Amino acid sequence: MTITYEEVRDKVRNLEFEEGxxxxxxxxxxxxxxxxxxxxxxxxxxxxFSEEWVDGAEISIWDSLRREFRKPVLLHEVAEFxxxxxxxxxxxxxxxxxxxxxxxxxxxxxxxxxxRETLGNPTFxxxxxxxxxxxx
Numbered sequence: 357m358t359i360t361y362e363e364v365r366d367k368v369r370n371l372e373f374e375e376g377x378x379x380x381x382x383x384x385x386x387x388x389x390x391x392x393x394x395x396x397x398x399x400x401x402x403x404x405f406s407e408e409w410v411d412g413a414e415i416s417i418w419d420s421l422r423r424e425f426r427k428p429v430l431l432h433e434v435a436e437f438x439x440x441x442x443x444x445x446x447x448x449x450x451x452x453x454x455x456x457x458x459x460x461x462x463x464x465x466x467x468x469x470x471x472r473e474t475l476g477n478p479t480f481x482x483x484x485x486x487x488x489x490x491x492x
Contacts, residue, residue, distance in 0.1 A: 359383050359435060359438040359439055359441075361435075361466050361469060361470075363382070363383065364382060364383070364431055364434060364435045364438070364466060365431065365466075365469075365470055365473075367380060367381070367382040367434075368382075368427050368430055368431045368434070368470070369427070369474070371427070371430070373389070373391075373426070376390075376391075377389060377390045377391075379409075379410060382412070382434050382438070383412070383434075383438040385410070385411050385412030385413075385438075386410040386411055386412050387406075387410060387412040387413045387414075387415055387434055387437075388406060388409040388410045388412075388413070388414045388415065389415045389416075389417065389430060390414070390415070390416050390417075391416075391417055391418070391419035392416045392417070392418065392419060393418070393419060393420075394418045394419070394420045396416070397416060397418070398490075399490045400417065400418045400421050400425070400429050400486075400490065401415065401416065401417045401418075401429040401430065401432060401433045402415070402416050402433065403415045403416075403433045403434070403436065403437045412434075412437065413433070413434060413437040415430065415433045415434065415437075417429055417430060417433075422486075424475055424479055424483070425471075425483055425486065427470070427474070428467040428468075428470050428471040428474075428475075428483060429467065431463075431466055431467050431470050432463045432464065432466065432467035433463070435459075435462070435463040435466045435467070436456075436459045436460055436462075436463035439454060439458075439459040439462055439463060440452045440453065440454060440456065440459045441453045441454075464487075467487075468484070468487075471483045471484075
């Protein structure tokens with residue numbers, strides 16, 4: 357499966373965050389989004405493979421993150437997860453179609469593009485400055 361910017365953008369753009377947590381579909385998988393305290397993780401957004409909640413990613417986003425930045429950060433995390441597209445080898449080990457670094461680089465381009473399309477110029481510049489603090 358190949359994920360496109362447009363597919364992820366459309367899913368994130370139309371998403372309404374629920375109180376506590378949100379589950380949404382993107383790339384044929386259901387993803388679990390949870391807001392967490394800033395001190396719980398090093399970057400504003402992270403993903404992990406779900407063990408029990410959904411068949412996609414469990415995505416954590418800082419609850420203190422500016423509301424305007426939440427969707428670009430979410431877009432980054434879900435795109436990065438989908439770009440890695442793991443599959444299982446015969447011996448049960450996971451193999452990824454592209455490296456984590458390459459997926460991160462592509463997801464970074466996606467989130468910057470989305471931020472440029474949805475945020476005004478001053479806020480977009482603030483978003484870029486914010487991301488540069490984390491190599492995000």
